[in-house]
Amino acid sequence: MTTAPFELTADLHDALQGFLERIPFNKVLGIELGEMTTQKVLMYLPMKPELIGNFLHGILHGGVISSLLDVAGGAMALIGAFERHQHLSGAERLSKLSKLGTIDLRVDYLRPGRGQRFTAQAVLLRSGNKVAVVRTELHSDDGTLVAVGTGTYLCG
Template sequence: MHKAPFELTAELQEAVRGFFERIPFNQSLGIQIGELAVDKVSMHLPMKPELIGNFVQGILHGGVISALLDVTGGAMALIGAFERHQHLSASERMAKLAKLGTIDLRIDYLRPGRGQQFTAQAVLLRSGNKVAVVRSELHADDGTLVAVGTGTYLCG
């Protein structure tokens, strides 16, 4: 029996968008959701004075970098887990997967976070029954690779 390929419908995209946009910490940072797709998630973060970690150099705080990569990775893990629950409605899927949580997160800070806008992208490396592994990258607005991350998420 051939299974139809998984499609991230507009309804599912809106469910994911709504879930992450309602998180107060994401709102506080100013995270903006970009692309939500089966193979990639992107999010954007405009620089603002409250996010500076080194006030002498005016660079993005490492904790903000980590948080953005974690949120982007979490969204990718959530979308990756959707395929296993195709028999459920969008709201039932979100209720089942609302326990999503980060198990492990490793960040490699490669360069200072300089710029006015940052973009994080995440791709799914593996999605199992309970755990997903995601690879994320953060780029400054000039294309500079600022940091990379690998996250493991509980999503089952």
């Protein structure tokens, strides 16, 4: 028995977007959703004064960086879990996906977060029965690589 290739349909995309937009912390940070496909997730973060960590240099707070990497990584893990659980009924899938959470997140801060808009890109490294591993990069608006993260997510 073969399974049809997984597609991120418009309905599924809208459901994911609605889910992510309902998280209050994402709103506080000002995270904007970009592209979401089965290959990658893009999210954006406009700089604002409340997100500054070093007020002398006006750079993005490290906690904001790790949060953005985690949100983008979690979204990518969720898409991977949708693909793995596509054979389940809607209720069963929702039950499994409601358990999504971060198990571990490693962040390497490479350069100061200077800029007016930041881009996080997440790609799925592995999606297993219970755990997904995602790699995420954060770039400033001039293309500078600011930080990278590897997240492990419970998703099943």
